[in-house]
Amino acid sequence: LHWDVILLIVLFAVTMIISQKVMMAMNKTESTDPTQQALQKSMGTFMPLMIIATFVVIPIPAGVLLYLITSNIIQILQTIVIDKQITAEQEKKKEAVKDDELKNAKKVNEK
Numbered sequence: 001l002h003w004d005v006i007l008l009i010v011l012f013a014v015t016m017i018i019s020q021k022v023m024m025a026m027n028k029t030e031s032t033d034p035t036q037q038a039l040q041k042s043m044g045t046f047m048p049l050m051i052i053a054t055f056v057v058i059p060i061p062a063g064v065l066l067y068l069i070t071s072n073i074i075q076i077l078q079t080i081v082i083d084k085q086i087t088a089e090q091e092k093k094k095e096a097v098k099d100d101e102l103k104n105a106k107k108v109n110e111k
Contacts, residue, residue, distance in 0.1 A: 008065040013052045015072035020044040022076050026083050 024044055055065070 005059065005062055005065070008062055008069065009052060009055050011069050012055070012065055012072070013048060015069050015076070016048040016051065019072045019076050019079075020048060022079050026079060 021044070024040060027040070
């Protein structure tokens with residue numbers, strides 16, 4: 001193992017852990033079973049560790065690691081942008097007046 005490959009493995013580990021944290025934070029807004037949340041948390045912790053250990057034991061080309069790092073960064077950015085868009089849409093829906101409420105509203109006459 002060369003120092004540059006070790007650096008790529010460490011970068012991959014960091015981006016994968018951040019990706020898992022961002023995905024978990026996005027899924028926390030949904031109501032899920034506590035057992036399922038615990039399973040997701042343990043998978044989010046152990047999955048990156050297993051993959052990183054595999055890359056240390058079975059070396060892969062540096063280009064593949066670079067691709068995986070780039071893919072993780074793009075995934076993190078996409079998740080953040082989509083989460084912000086969904087949150088903005090939900091806020092707009094809360095503020096919007098429903099058509100039924102508008103039909104049932106009383107008309108105010110100004111004199």
